Amino acid sequence: MEWSHPIGIWIGAIGTLALFSLIYRENWLYRLFEHMFIGLAAGYTIKAAWDEILETQWWNPMVHDGQWPWVFALFGGFLFYTIFTKRYNWMSRISIGVLLGFAAGQAFQATANLYIPQIRGSFKPLWVNEGMLRAGSGLTPLGQSLNNILFVVIIVTVMTYFFFSFEQRNKVVQGTARTGRLMLMFAFGAIFGSTVMARMALLIDRVWFLMHDWLGIG
Amino acid sequence: MTHASDRWESAMLIALLSVIVLVTIITAQRGRKYFIRRIPGLNAIDEAVGRATEMGRPLLMVPGLSALGVVGLQALTIFSYIIKTAAKFGNRLIMPCADSALYTVAEEVVRDSYAAAGKPEEYDPNSVYFLSDRQFAFASGVAGTIFREKVAASFLFGDFYAESLIFAEAGQQVGAIQVAGTVSTTQLPFFIASCDYTIIGDEYYAASAYISREPTLLGSLVGQDYCKLLFLLVILLGVLAVSIPKLHMDWFVQWFTLG
Amino acid sequence: MSALSETLQTIDRRYLYATLLIIVIVGLLVEIPLPLAVGPQARGFYDAVEQADPNKIAIVSTLWSASTQGENRPQTRVILEHLMRRKLRFALIAFGDPQSTILAQEIAEDLARAHGYEYGKQWINLGYRADIAGTLKGIVRDLNETLKQDSIRNRPLAQFEVMRGVHNIRDVGLIAEVSASGNYVSWLGLVVGSTDAPFCYAPTSVMAPELYTYIDSGQMKGMLFGIKGAAEYERLLGIRGFTSRAITPVSLALVLLFVLIGLGNYGMYASRKKGGTA
C-alpha cells in the first residue's frame, strides 16, 4: 500500500516552507505549524507507548496470562504522575529512584566493557619491527612507531589537563597540560567540520523533497 | 564481559575505582578537607566581570536547556559565584531559563547570592524568568535580548545543543565578553571558536566543586583524579609491556584483554 | 580599502541564505561527477556484512527520527540493501524515538519487494523499546522472553520462521545501528562484550569523530561517516542512490562556508591592520 498521498505532500511542503520562515523572522505561520508538529509528535508517542510496549508487555500478560503482579507496575507508573501535585510530589522520587537505581547498577558492567578495551587498545609498542605491522596498513615500521608514540603522548597530555587535585605549578606539568588543551583542538576541529556537514545533509533532504516530491523537478 | 568472572582482573579494576571514589566522598562528608586547584576558567570569569562592569551594560547568564539535574544545578552554582563577584558593581542581571523546574531553583539561588554578597536590595525579581522550553523559540528569544540590551558580558553554562551557536553569534555581534562551559562535547567547538574562554568537559564539574566547596562534589572529584591516575599508570605499564617483550609482562596485558 | 574590509565582515545574512539555497538547488540538479574515495571505515562496515555468518540473524537497530532522515535514511537503505543481496536474515529494532519503528519498516518493505524478501520468513520488525539498557541486557540472555512479540503482526516471536533457532546473543551474526545519538555506549557496554559478532555503527556526521577511539580499539568493525559514509557504501554496492547525488551540494556548501570564514577573517585582519574597529 502506498506510503504517501498528494494532499499529505502538499501539507508537508507548505509546513516545510512555514517552518523555514523562522530563518527570516519568528512569525504566526511558523508558530502555527510548530504547534501542529508538537501535537502530532505527542500523539504518535501515545500510540507507540501503547502499541509497542504497554499492550504486549504489560496489559496482555496481566489480563490474559493471569500474571496479576503487573498491577504493581501500574502503581509504580502512577507514582510518576504525582509530580504534578504539591502534596504528593515527593512520591514521584520513589519511581524515579527505581529507574535511577537500575541505571546506576548497570554502570559497573558498562564502564568495564566500554573502557577496558580502550585501555588495552592504548598498549601500543613505541618501537615497531617488520613483524608487528598490520597487514595492508601501507606503513613502514618507522611510520607505525611514530604514530604509536604520538598516540600515547596525546593520551598522556590530554589526561594531564584534566587533573584538578594538585596545583600545576611544576613547569613540565604545566607544559604538558597546555599541550593537552591544544591537542583537544584537533578533536574539536573534526567535530566542527562534521557538524556543518550533518546540517547541510538535512537541508538537502528538504530541498529535494520540495523539488522532487512536491514540484516534480529533477 | 557478561559477568565479572569472565575477566576478574578487569572487573577488580572497576571495583577498585568505585572503592576509591566512595572512600574520598565519605571522608569528605565526614569533614576531611580536600584540595581542588582553581581552574583558569574562573580567572577568565573574574576578568570578564571586571571588564563588563566598566561598560555598565547588563550581564547575561544562560543555563542552556539544562533540566533540574546535576549539570543544571552546577550551572547555577557558577552563576551564584559570578553574581557575588558582580553584585558590588550594580550591573543589571538577565537570566532566561528554558526549564520551568530549574527556573524555580534559579530564582532562589539568585536571591540568596545577592543576600550573601550583602546586597539584598540589588536583587530584581524580573531578572530571572522562564522564556520557553522549545529549543529554537528559547534561542531566538535570548538572541533578541542580547541584541536589544547590548549585554556587556554573556556567561553560557549548562547543557547546550544545536542552538549553542545562536547564543555565541549574538554575543559576538554585540561585542560582549563571552565565557562558556559545558560537558556537551559536540557543542564545545562552537564555544571555543566564538567565546573569549571556554571551560571543557570535567573542568565544568571542577569549577562548581571549587566554588560550592560542597564536600560530596570535592570528595568525588578528588576520587576521580586518583582513578584517572590509576588509568594512566595502567596504560604506561601496558605500553612498557608491549614495547619491551623481554620484560615478560604478558600476564599484565592479559589482565585487560577481554573476549 | 576599509569599506571593503568592513563589508567583508558584515555580509547581510539574507545574502548568505540565498547563496546557500542556490548552491544546494544547483548542486542537486547539476551533478559534478567527482570520484569519492572509499575510506577504511566504510570498507570495514562492508566487509563485516560480507563476512557475516549466514546461519545467524543480523540485528539492525534504528535510533533516528525524521529530524535526521537526511543522513540516517540513506544509511539504513544501503545497509538493508546489502543484507538482502547477501540473503541474510535480519531483525529490525528501534530505541530512542518511537517513530524509528515505522521509518525503518517503510524502507524494509520497499526493498523487500525488490529482493523477494517476505515478512516473517527472511526479516522481522521487533518494534520500539522505551528503555535501552534493560532491553539489551535481556536480549543477551533470552531474546524471546525479553521482546515477546513482533511489532507488525503482534504475534509471539517463536511463531516466525525467521526467528527459528534464535534464542540469545550467541545466535546473532552481526549488529548494526543507525543512530542520531550516542547510543553506541549501551551496545558497547552491555552487549558487544558478550559476543564476537561484529558491531558496526552508522551515526550522523556530528557523532562520527567520537567513534574513532572505538575503531582503534577494535570494538567497532566499521562506521559510516554520516551522508558521506552512505555515499561511499553506495559506491561499494555499485548503485547510484540519493546520496551520490546529495554529496555534491554538501561539498559545495562546505566550500562556501570555508570561503565565508576566510573572507570574514581577512576583512577583520585588513581593518585591524589599519586600526579600524574589529
Added chain:
Amino acid sequence: MNLQRFLASAFPAAHGHWRWLAIVLAAAGCGIMFFVLQALPGRARKALIAAVTFLAGLFYALEFFWPVRRGTDENFLTFAVPTVGNVINVLAAFTLGLGVFSLVRIHSSKIVKLREGWPNSVVLLVSIVVMAVAGLRFEETRFFRSLFRDVLNSFDAAMFATLAFFIISAAYRAFRVKSAEATLLMGAALVVMLGQIPIGQYLTHWIPEKGSFASLLRLDNISNWLLLTVNAPATRAIGFGLGIGGLAIALRLWLSLERGAFFEAKADES
C-alpha cells in the same frame, strides 16, 4: 536456593475468573499502600527512597559481580534479567505520558483562560488526538501513513533543516579567529573536512593511495590520519575522564550520597 522457583510459588499466576479477583485485590493493596506512604514522616520517606534506589541498583551490580555457576554463563540472578528488563520498559513507557500530560495541561489552561495564542493551543490538542486515534485504530490506512510520512516527518525534518541556515550565517560571523586555540581548531576542521568531500579529495587524487611516501600528502589520507591518530587519543582521554565521572555520579545516585539544596529540600517537603 533457586530464586526462580521460590518467586513462582510466592506469586502464582491466576486463571479463569480468578484473574480479575487477583487484579482487583492487588489494586486495592496499592490503594492502601498509597495512604500508608503519605502518612510516612519526612525521615522515613528519605530512607524509603534510598532503600528502593539501592535495591534496584543491587540487582544489576550483584548479577554482574556474582561468580557464575561452573560450566555455565549464569549465576542465581541471571534468570531474572529479561523480566527485570520488561519491568523497566513498562515503567519507562508510563513516563512517556508525562510529556504529553504536561503539554495537555499547559495548553488546555491556555484555552480555558483564552490567553494570547490560544488558537495554536487548540491546533496542538487536536493534532494530538488526530495522530493518537489514527495511529491506534487506523494504522493500516493510507491516511495514517501519509499523515506520518508526509506531514509529521516533513515538519520534523524542516525544523532541523533550518539549522543549516543558522550554521552558515552564525559560523561566518562568529569565527573571527582571535586565539591560538581557535586557529588550530579551524585549521583541523579545514583539513579534516577537505579530506572527506570529493572536491577536497579531487585536489590530490592524482597521488597514489598507498605504497609511496607521496601518498602521505593525499588529503583523504591526511584527514584519516588526523581522525585516527590525533582525534582518537584526544577523545579517548576525554572519554576516560567523563567515564570515571559517570561511574562516580552513578555511585552517588545509587547510594543516595548526593547532598545539596535540591535533594534535601525535595524530600522534607510534607
